Amino acid sequence: MFSILKQVGDYAKGTVEAAKYIGQGLSVTFDHMRRRPVTVQYPYEKLIPSERYRGRIHFEFDKCIACEVCVRVCPINLPVVDWEFNKDAKKKELKHYSIDFGVCIFCGNCVEYCPTNCLSMTEEYELAAYDRHELNYDNVALGRLPYKVTQDPMVTPLRELGYLPKGVISPHDLPEGSQRAGKRPEEIIEEAEASS
Numbered sequence: 723m724f725s726i727l728k729q730v731g732d733y734a735k736g737t738v739e740a741a742k743y744i745g746q747g748l749s750v751t752f753d754h755m756r757r758r759p760v761t762v763q764y765p766y767e768k769l770i771p772s773e774r775y776r777g778r779i780h781f782e783f784d785k786c787i788a789c790e791v792c793v794r795v796c797p798i799n800l801p802v803v804d805w806e807f808n809k810d811a812k813k814k815e816l817k818h819y820s821i822d823f824g825v826c827i828f829c830g831n832c833v834e835y836c837p838t839n840c841l842s843m844t845e846e847y848e849l850a851a852y853d854r855h856e857l858n859y860d861n862v863a864l865g866r867l868p869y870k871v872t873q874d875p876m877v878t879p880l881r882e883l884g885y886l887p888k889g890v891i892s893p894h895d896l897p898e899g900s901q902r903a904g905k906r907p908e909e910i911i912e913e914a915e916a917s918s
């Protein structure tokens with residue numbers, strides 16, 4: 723008889739303890755509900771990619787000398803450089819250039835090694851298409867100006883965490899007139915001139 727009562731007592735104690743822990747857990751959960759969500763509401767809000775973001779490649783036809791360095795440094799020899807030798811001018815003449823973004827891994831090697839800087843990486847990452855052949859960009863498509871998050875009137879651009887002012891962790895509630903982290907080039911020049 724006594725042992726049954728003890729068991730009931732222990733069970734009741736255990737239940738009360740478990741209920742206490744559940745209550746504590748729920749209070750933490752409800753406390754989180756009071757905070758502002760840190761969600762970025764794509765597609766109405768978009769994060770501004772960082773300066774060195776490796777998005778879609780931009781190509782300038784007039785600058786390309788058809789040296790094919792971009793092909794050689796590409797891990798999959800992807801860029802297609804179609805040229806003809808111009809016997810009169812005694813130099814290569816570029817006919818077509820294309821990169822298939824369905825195959826590209828956006829490593830940026832081609833951009834890094836191009837001797838004439840005719841390749842560059844843009845901040846454009848929305849390249850989805852219904853047909854994979856549409857991802858094969860020719861020199862005209864590659865030369866198109868990139869989409870910019872900051873120039874889209876439908877989009878609220880938000881700064882990434884590394885570009886928020888000191889002490890701020892949410893891109894939504896930025897203090898008035900706050901700059902991106904780091905100094906602007908003109909500020910660096912001003913400081914250098916003042917100290918010299």
Ligand code: SF4
Nearest residue numbers: 786787789790792836
């Ligand atoms: S490395 Fe640059 S210049 Fe040479 S073929 Fe490629 S894009 Fe043209």
Ligand code: SF4
Nearest residue numbers: 796826827829830832
């Ligand atoms: S980014 Fe990389 S994978 Fe894409 S074309 Fe250039 S070198 Fe090739």
